[in-house]
Amino acid sequence: MVTYQTDPNKVCKPFVANASAYFGYSDGCLSFARWDELHEFFNKTGAVVVFGLNALNGRITLADGSLGGPWNHTNAESLIRYTAKKGYTMLGWEFGNELSGEGVGTRIHAAQYAEDVIKLKSLVDQIYQDIPDEPLLIAPAGFYEENWYGEFIDLTKSSSSVNVISHHLYSLGSGKDEHLVRNILDPFYLDGVSWTLSNLSALIKRTGTSAAAWVGEAGGAYGGGRHLVTDSFVSSFWYLDQLALSSKYGTKTYCRQSLIGECYGLLDTNTFKPNPDYYSALLWHKLMGPKVLSVNFNGTNKIRAYAHCAKHSKGITLLLLNLDQTIGAQVEVSSKATNSSNSGHLMESTREDYHLTAADGNLYSQTVLLNGEALLLNFFDEIPALKPIKVDSSQPINVAPLSIVFVHLPSFRAPACL
CATH class of the missing domain: 2.60.40.1180 (Golgi alpha-mannosidase II)
Structure with a gap:
């Protein structure tokens, strides 16, 4: 679990590789110095920054195995205040990671999540009250389940606490799957993601929330992807298709996992040279405007x-x-x-x-x-x-x-x- 430095005079221990830990690393602390270095990099590259906040502080384990209890916001609040004081530009603060529905590793019920998001929105409003561009509040950053998302939206829409409803897509399944290429080239398999995208779009319209839909994370195949598949030419078929389908169903932003790292990065992890999906993304960005047109193709479904x-x-x-x-x-x-x-x-x-x-x-x-x-x-x-x-x-x-x-x-x- 990550925490954030609150006192420059206290030790802030970094993450350390630990094979026995759940995600392969020990708990760690994000230091002020590291945060400053990151923003120097963001400024030099013109990056638009969304940061995911730890939503697990203060939780207790409930009888059903989920985590409950109100979120302890004090540690995250210190990072947000430090960021605002330094004048760092943030597009958004995202709350948690993959805790919706059944969750990944653990989960939080929608009602509790909504309560905590409303509290976070109040903090962000107060901290940025004298700053012109208040960051977006983005949640829940999980895998879409209609009932959970519906309850969460219903409980947050009246307060306009959430600007963006985010969800994650790994439509190809595990990176260990031997049939990844077959799935990528199967039009019926590619169509499978349409249900999630269209259902969320309909839910947002039905509930009347002002929040926009984002794909907050998508890498094709989870678990780091697969070398010479999700970092090779064949990957561009699912990637561009999913960009197009997301646009078709009203998604406003699509975040690729990742720029660099594992086998689904846009850049090669070792050489930093662009993988094929990098060039596909560049062409999409260069040529495809925001207005989507209806298309009918008369011919093969391939x-x-x-x-x-x-x-x-x-x-x-x-x-x-x-x-x-x-x-x-x-x-x-x-x-x-x-x-x-x-x-x-x-x-x-x-x-x-x-x-x-x-x-x-x-x-x-x-x-x-x-x-x-x-x-x-x-x-x-x-x-x-x-x-x-x-x-x-x-x-x-x-x-x-x-x-x-x-x-x-x-x-x-x-x-x-x-």
């Missing part, structure tokens, strides 16, 4: 098709994923919109295609090709330019087997994007 209004540009961007190992597809784009004579009409002659494939056709490769060229850091460790190829818009989109294609159609006039 093609996953999504469309957004283009980001910082005219027109729309398509995302096409071909899960088929042997058969490619020729995709043509049309619009059913009838509100404007120009809806869906391609006024210009070219589009921009970004074709992602695995190096040497090896799904397990940690090198990805963009339009046939390997995406590699240069001599100065700089990210390569992500350049499209220009294609006549009248030509069908060629989606090769086991490939991913972003297509920017700048002249496609979708009414929602005008």
Whole structure:
């Protein structure tokens, strides 16, 4: 369990590896010095920071095995006050980690969790009362269970204590599963996450809460992922598909586990070089705007098709994923919109295609090709330019087997994007 330094004159012992401990480490303390170092790093990199607070202080074990009793907020309060006093910018404070429903390791009932969140909101309001940008309060950061989440939202919505309803997704199961790749390339398996995303979206609308839905943590396969799967080219199929599905069902923020660490990091743990999902994330960020468009694909279910209004540009961007190992597809784009004579009409002659494939056709490769060229850091460790190829818009989109294609159609006039 983590605690936070409250007195610079008292010893703050760091975490120590301990194989017999539950998560492989001893209890530890986050020191003021370490917190300062982290914020220096955040400032240099422009990182947007959400920090998960320890929600277990002061708990007692109840007869049913869950943890109860009011949360002892004093230790967390000291960190929040120190952070505000130092002028460190926080996007949000998140309460706890995977304690909802059945929990992971332990659990807390929704009513108690709601009571503690309301108390935390009161503290944050008081500490930041003279600071212009108050951080968001984010909870419960667990795995979605409808009844637990419904009770929690009902008990917190009247006080507007929660700004974000967060949940975690590890839809591929354990990283030890020998069938991870088969699952990633199975459209029915990928669709499984839609229930969670759509159900939470409906719950938020039904309860009338003003809170937004976030995927607060998602790494594909739990337990650190799997080397040469969740850190290789094949991982981008589930990752981009889940980004698209999350957007479709109103998720406002999606947090990837992790930037670096274990086998599901966007960066290689040993070399710090980008894994394929890093480049997939960059292309998503560059091309896919916040407005989601309805798409119908007439053809094999091995093609996953999504469309957004283009980001910082005219027109729309398509995302096409071909899960088929042997058969490619020729995709043509049309619009059913009838509100404007120009809806869906391609006024210009070219589009921009970004074709992602695995190096040497090896799904397990940690090198990805963009339009046939390997995406590699240069001599100065700089990210390569992500350049499209220009294609006549009248030509069908060629989606090769086991490939991913972003297509920017700048002249496609979708009414929602005008």
